[in-house]
Amino acid sequence: MTTSDTGRGFAEDAPVFVISVAAELAGMHAQTLRQYDRLGLVSPGRTPGGGRRYSPRDVELLREVQRLSQEDGVNLAGIKRIIDLESRVEALQTRVTELLHELEVSETRRIAAESAVAATYRRDLVPRSSGSALVVWRPSS
8 A cells, every 4th residue: 555645734544533533534433443344344553552543545445444334234243344355456557567667677776787798799799680590700801
């Protein structure tokens, strides 16, 4: 997951809301948030004393859980599965981006290495790119 600024001066993953504020922002009862935490639907941050702290991303997730449950009729087990799958998709998309970057870096290095090798060729020994033949030029004596 990425962290980006919410425009409020803190990252969207920053655990800043106490349970009562998060419940109000999500339009739920605090006990519902505790239940969702126990079920693993939303995992808020914790204070050293064990108190829950919700991030703006957590609040959005709570709203999505509520929408899936009330509007789409998905049960909590189904919602948990959806959340898990979306998390996996996000992780895989991140990995694909990393691999594409690594591929780009490798391709740049390959081209640089080929150029470096080509620069070391003697002038009388030049590989032909249009076939597998090698032409040797010898000046006539």
